[in-house]
Amino acid sequence: MPLSDPIRYGANYVPSAGWFHSWLDLSLDAARRDFEDLASIGLDHVRVFxxxxxxxxxxxxxxxxxxxxxxxxxxVAAEFGLSVAVDLLQGHLSSFDFLPSWVLTWHRRSLFTDRGVRDGIAAYADRLARAVATRDNVFAVTLGNEVNNLYPSNPTTPEASTAWAAELVDVVRSAAPGLLALHSLYDATWYDPEHPFHPADNVDLGDLTTVHSWVFNGVSAIDGPLGPATVGHADYLVELAAATSLDPARPIWLQEIGVPLPDVPEAHAAEFVRRTLDTVTANPALWGVTWWCSHDLERSLTDFPEREYGLGLFTVDHRPKPAAKELAAIIGERRRRTGERRPALRCDVDLRTEPGRRAEVAPGSAFHTEWVRLRQTGPVAIVAGDRAADPGHLTTRGIDTVLTQE
Incomplete structure (x- = not known):
């Protein structure tokens, strides 16, 4: 799949009124007002749930x-020139899990291992993929939002997780061959050595790799809201993904990134956006950036973690926040930078074959610390050890020198 030029920018769509409960009594006029907000700052796509x-x-x-x-x-998104990516299994959203009653209580069975449940999900994926493929402005179908968040209540194994996702990617491809079929996982797949969803799944399954960068995972505690580890985290994840893939030209979509309180105070929001995107948009593997999220969450809704209420680019009454204004300015400036060469830091942990060593590349590890130090002077790739001596791999990724960890 070719990279887009300029880099694509969009938002994960959180309705300004009623959160995702608004699906129960959908107002297209309310959606129009929300999409008008997003188009006004130059976004070209939305991810819907x-x-x-x-x-x-x-x-x-x-x-x-x-x-x-x-x-x-x-x-309605098409009315505002917005293309659409559709997620299938919600699944997990903003600390709440949405699962049908036929996998709960007296019918308790795992999404990932039970054959009957898998057949039911496959029928659902086929039906929705065929339906959305009838719309010209739909470009992608993702299996679900961070489906690995569901595993604590849905037991699985690495082998079952891989088979589950591979099966559903094939269903989507068969039903909607003109759309991207994608797999979405949160960052435990990169950092947690015990996690049953492995990095190889993220880079082998689907038509491009997706990563979700959230600095409340501990990285902001390393050096504060505007420190190099914090503003470089998105680029670090993109590099880990590029280093793990056997395909050196595989694009990587930064499918979620946001400004979470209290890790990034509101006074630093615009600067966080600027520094983070200055860093990650220099990455030649980056396909696009999709902000989490479009609109704040109404305070009248209860029981959400505090940070969830203020993640929007816009308030619930449609006022652009500092992050939105900074993002709009960046969209007006950014075109893809091509042809630039850069060094790479050799990683002796191959995440695709040694997932049990994931802690060795997690934020705060010696490897991460060295990459952050080097990244302060310019772009730095990551290359897995067995590919560090492959001239074709290095050339395709724009790498001219391989450095070793001090």
Missing amino acids: PIWPWIQPNRALIRQRAVDDLLALID
Whole structure:
């Protein structure tokens, strides 16, 4: 898949009124007002999240009314020149899990290992992928939002997790061959040595790699809201993904990134956006950036973690926040930089074959610390040890020198 030029910029769509509960009584006029906000700052796409159990409340029932609502929302996005990526399994959103009753309580069974559940999900994925493929402004289908968040209540193994995702990617590809089929995982897949979803899944399955960069994972504690480890975290994840892939030309989508309180105080939000994007947009593997999220969360809704209320580019009454204004300015400036050569730091942990060593590259590790130090003087790639001597791999990734960790 070719990289886009200029880099694509979008937002993960969180409705300004009613959060995702708004799917229960969808207002297209409200969606129009939200999409008008996003188009006004130059964004070109949105990632949308239909709620799985409200579409498939029974394993044998997929509600056409709910499918039609999703298509109507996609059509409204088109009115504002926005292309759309659709996530299938919600799944997990902002600390809440949405699972159908047919996998809960007396029907308790794992999404990832139970054959009947997997068949039900495959039917759902096929139906929605075929439906959204009828819309010209849809460009991608992701299996779900950070599906690895669901594993504590849905037991799985690395082998089952891989087979589950590979099967569903094939379903989406068959149903919608003109769309990107993608797999989405949060960063435990890169850093937690016990996590049952492995880095290789992220770089082998689907048509491009997705990464989600959140500095509340401990990285902001290293050097503060504007420190080099914090503002470089998105670039670090993109590099880990590029180093893990056997395909040196595989694009990487920064599918989620945001300004979380209290890790990044509001006074530093605009500067965090500027420094983070200055760093990551220099990466030749970057396909696009999708901000989390479009709109703040209404204070009238309860029980969310505090940081979830203020992650929007816009307030609930449609005022652009400092992050939105800075992002708009950056979109006006950015074109893809090509042809620049850079050094790479050799990583002796090959995440695709040694997932049990993931802690050795986690934020605060010796390897991460050295990469952050080097990155302060300019772009620095990461290359896995067995590919550090492959001239073709290095050339494709724009690497001219391989450095070793001090």
